[in-house]
Amino acid sequence: MDPNDLMVLVVVLVLFAGPILAGGTQMGRRALQSAVAWLTGHHVLVTEAVIVSVPYAGEAGLDTGRIILAAGVLLAVVAGVVGTVRSRRRRAVNAAR
Secondary structure, eight states: OOHHHHHHHHHHHHHHHHHHHHHHHHHHHHHHHHHHHHHHHTTSSBSSSOSEEOTTSTTOEEOHHHHHHHHHHHHHHHHHHHHHHHHHHHHHHHHHO
């Protein structure tokens, strides 16, 4: 690559990086706000008796029942992954014999 081409690339990146990042931040913030509104409207997140607040979601978060439900789902997913990994290892060992 020619040094002049590299200099043009750097200048273009410097000129356009700020507006692109600022626009991406605005789009991300709007998407997060609409997602939080949807989750609150469908009673996935609550605004009263919040124990764990969701970052950048204002006053929305999880209450006790939703925390217990989320922990149960997380535990089920981990158990499923561990069971799948152990089953595949067992099959690989048996196939190698």
